Amino acid sequence: MVTLVAPDSPAQRAGVRVGDSVRSLNGVVPRDVIEWRLLADEPEVEMLVERQGFEVEIAVSKAAGQPLGAEVSSAVFDRVRTCDNHCAFCFIHQLPPGMRRSLYLKDDDYRLSFLYGNFTTLTRFTEADLERVIDEGLSPLNVSIHATDPDVRREMLRNRRGGMSLRWLRELLDAGIAVNGQIVVCPGVNDGSVLDDTLLGILDRFPELRHVAVVPLGTSRYNSESHMRPHTADEAAAVLAVVREWQEIFLAVLGRRMVFAADEYHLVANEPFPPSEHYEGFEMHEDGIGMVRTFEDEFHGRVDTVTAPRSGFFQWVDGAPAEGYRAPRNPAADTGLRGCSTSSTVTLRARRGAPVGILTGVYGERILAPLVADRADVRIVVVDNEFFGGNTAVAGLMTGADVSRVLAAQPSGQRYLLPDVCLSEGRFLDGLTLDDLPRPVEVVPTDGRSLRAALDGTT
Numbered sequence: 289m290v291t292l293v294a295p296d297s298p299a300q301r302a303g304v305r306v307g308d309s310v311r312s313l314n315g316v317v318p319r320d321v322i323e324w325r326l327l328a329d330e331p332e333v334e335m336l337v338e339r340q341g342f343e344v345e346i347a348v349s350k351a352a353g354q355p356l357g358a359e360v361s362s363a364v365f366d367r368v369r370t371c372d373n374h375c376a377f378c379f380i381h382q383l384p385p386g387m388r389r390s391l392y393l394k395d396d397d398y399r400l401s402f403l404y405g406n407f408t409t410l411t412r413f414t415e416a417d418l419e420r421v422i423d424e425g426l427s428p429l430n431v432s433i434h435a436t437d438p439d440v441r442r443e444m445l446r447n448r449r450g451g452m453s454l455r456w457l458r459e460l461l462d463a464g465i466a467v468n469g470q471i472v473v474c475p476g477v478n479d480g481s482v483l484d485d486t487l488l489g490i491l492d493r494f495p496e497l498r499h500v501a502v503v504p505l506g507t508s509r510y511n512s513e514s515h516m517r518p519h520t521a522d523e524a525a526a527v528l529a530v531v532r533e534w535q536e537i538f539l540a541v542l543g544r545r546m547v548f549a550a551d552e553y554h555l556v557a558n559e560p561f562p563p564s565e566h567y568e569g570f571e572m573h574e575d576g577i578g579m580v581r582t583f584e585d586e587f588h589g590r591v592d593t594v595t596a597p598r599s600g601f602f603q604w605v606d607g608a609p610a611e612g613y614r615a616p617r618n619p620a621a622d623t624g625l626r627g628c629s630t631s632s633t634v635t636l637r638a639r640r641g642a643p644v645g646i647l648t649g650v651y652g653e654r655i656l657a658p659l660v661a662d663r664a665d666v667r668i669v670v671v672d673n674e675f676f677g678g679n680t681a682v683a684g685l686m687t688g689a690d691v692s693r694v695l696a697a698q699p700s701g702q703r704y705l706l707p708d709v710c711l712s713e714g715r716f717l718d719g720l721t722l723d724d725l726p727r728p729v730e731v732v733p734t735d736g737r738s739l740r741a742a743l744d745g746t747t
């Protein structure tokens with residue numbers, strides 16, 4: 289379904305309308321936006337659309353490679369390949385009941401890995417998929433490794449194919465596809481000697497991986513797997529020690545550190561963050577690695593560009609981005625309002641000079657508090673995550689219900705800043721919108737420079 293036709297675009301000039309249901313492009317029924325984009329890149333595009341029950345042919349003429357100017361309602365037009373694993377650590381299994389149906393969809397689809405950076409275990413990957421990835425150059429992809437020992441991996445994914453599916457990773461690397469890896473560490477399952485063995489396995493079998501993110505298990509209060517629990521501070525420190533040791537080995541053998549621990553580990557272990565140079569270009573920023581350092585650098589004006597989160601947990605479910613494959617998903621960030629939702633622009637002008645409350649999660653408070661320590665007019669307003677509970681403490685999983693509860697207890701007449709990372713298409717994960725909040729908030733892109741500008745009133 290066409291959801292947007294850009295003004296003065298080839299699609300608009302040819303007569304494409306919002307609401308048209310696309311049947312084919314140049315006689316081909318595209319399976320997904322990847323194929324759509326390839327077909328739409330042609331200079332002559334014959335579109336067959338259904339409009340109010342009638343089939344309509346539309347001929348579009350444009351330069352080769354010029355965007356069509358029409359966006360569609362979904363990234364995948366056939367069916368999303370769903371995951372047939374049953375990981376005990378799966379966060380989707382730990383969601384509360386009653387959320388949007390789309391949030392419960394477990395995907396294991398290499399196309400969503402390419403489009404949105406989702407991780408795939410490759411347990412449903414096939415020879416035909418490999419051919420397509422190579423032919424269309426679908427690179428980079430993100431692969432969940434968890435363990436290189438086949439028995440441990442099979443056990444963790446609760447899928448007999450989990451023990452074998454990393455053979456596809458070898459094939460992808462052999463074909464020159466760039467791949468990032470991820471290890472979700474579950475205490476007592478794949479930490480300690482198993483993590484050590486996994487990193488050895490990566491060096492031995494998959495040294496071409498671009499980076500490997502080591503991230504901690506997340507739990508909610510709906511977790512029903514009794515052996516799945518958050519790391520203790522000592523366990524987090526032990527993971528950091530293993531990662532540090534292997535970084536030295538990778539650096540000596542490959543000339544790069546390859547493996548990085550999530551920022552969350554440093555917060556749980558209460559250990560300092562490595563310096564910015566350590567992160568080798570912050571390539572794994574979207575996995576929560578190096579975010580604290582980039583945020584600080586941006587806030588203090590030490591870098592020219594920002595590294596804001598571009599995609600996030602669950603964000604792909606709300607449809608294809610308006611521009612490009614891995615584009616920002618938040619209209620407030622996309623429209624040039626930079627820091628304000630439409631409804632709050634007036635509020636910002638009216639209240640400039642008023643005390644400011646920065647809404648953030650428990651982890652965010654620890655990161656932001658030192659940055660604003662010298663600002664008497666700024667305070668951090670911590671939003672405890674009662675909605676998910678467990679060890680959920682990141683700003684990206686703040687829900688409208690929790691933000692509402694906290695805001696209702698705050699004084700009026702002040703400015704409240706909300707990071708855009710907790711919104712997708714203007715909605716919180718629980719479906720609430722900014723209009724449901726008891727006080728106006730200013731939505732600020734989740735990067736240090738934007739926060740600084742919002743505090744200084746220079747947005």
Ligand code: SF4
Pocket residue numbers: 371372373374375377378379380394395396409445
């Ligand atoms: S592979 Fe991912 S989506 Fe599937 S069960 Fe495991 S954690 Fe959940």
